[in-house]
Amino acid sequence: MHNSVRGATRVAVLAGVAVIAVAGFTLWSALCPCERAPGGYLFGEESSEPVTDWTFANDVDLCQIEVRSWGLPHSVNLNCMAADGDLYLSCASCDGKYWSTAALQRPDARLRVGTKVYPVTVSRVQDPATLDLAWRARADKVGRGADQPRQEGWWSFRVVSRGA
Numbered sequence: 417m418h419n420s421v422r423g424a425t426r427v428a429v430l431a432g433v434a435v436i437a438v439a440g441f442t443l444w445s446a447l448c449p450c451e452r453a454p455g456g457y458l459f460g461e462e463s464s465e466p467v468t469d470w471t472f473a474n475d476v477d478l479c480q481i482e483v484r485s486w487g488l489p490h491s492v493n494l495n496c497m498a499a500d501g502d503l504y505l506s507c508a509s510c511d512g513k514y515w516s517t518a519a520l521q522r523p524d525a526r527l528r529v530g531t532k533v534y535p536v537t538v539s540r541v542q543d544p545a546t547l548d549l550a551w552r553a554r555a556d557k558v559g560r561g562a563d564q565p566r567q568e569g570w571w572s573f574r575v576v577s578r579g580a
Contacts (some may be wrong), residue, residue, distance in 0.1 A: 436477035453489040453564055454514070457481040458520060458526055470503035473529050481505060481538070482526040489526075494528065497574075499553035503575040505538065506536030506554050511527075511572035519573060535578040540571060547572055562569040 418479035458480055473479060479496035482489050492515045494504040510516045519525060519538050527536045541547050550572040 429464055453565060455480070456482075457489040458491050458528045458533050460528050460531050462522075463532045466580055467503075467534060467577035468522050469501040470498040470529075470575065471501060473498050473503055474553075476530050479505065479517065480528040480535075481519070482524075482528075483515050483518040485514070490515060490518060495558065496527075497550065497553040497557045499539055499549050502552035504541065504553060505573045505575060506550065507571045507573070511568045511569060516571065516573075524578065537576045537578055538573040539576070541574050546574070 425568060473496045476495045476496070480491050480493055482491040484490070497504055497506070507513065507516055523537050523539055525536050525538050527534045541550060547566060547570075551566040551570070552562065555564075
């Protein structure tokens with residue numbers, strides 16, 4: 417009897433910890449990414465419509481990208497900017513960041529623009545002309561940097577819709 421009480425207590429404690437962990441993760445995901453703190457799962461209205469013109473992304477300050485690493489969602493705030501209808505995400509000192517490393521390994525992601533969440537594929541831009549286009553689009557959107565050369569270590573990812 418004594419061992420069964422101990423076993424039941426352990427199960428109850430583990431169940432309580434699991435409930436707290438799930439509730440905490442859900443709250444964290446609902447509130448973040450915030451400022452520079454990463455978040456988890458991106459909540460919002462799911463959009464399955466394919467996006468061919470991302471110009472509307474220039475109307476929001478930041479976008480949030482959710483990537484997966486080790487099967488867990490990880491989301492961050494990023495500058496997002498459209499140029500000629502294509503969407504780019506920018507990242508300063510990007511090499512080795514958790515989200516960019518995950519995106520390079522698994523390019524299928526989710527992107528929140530405003531209140532909608534889109535299934536997307538991201539790919540790192542390597543072409544200097546396309547990087548310059550994204551840099552100028554970023555400068556136009558944020559209102560600074562247009563007269564400066566692209567920063568060393570500045571990466572950009574092209575976003576492609578995976579809508580139905």
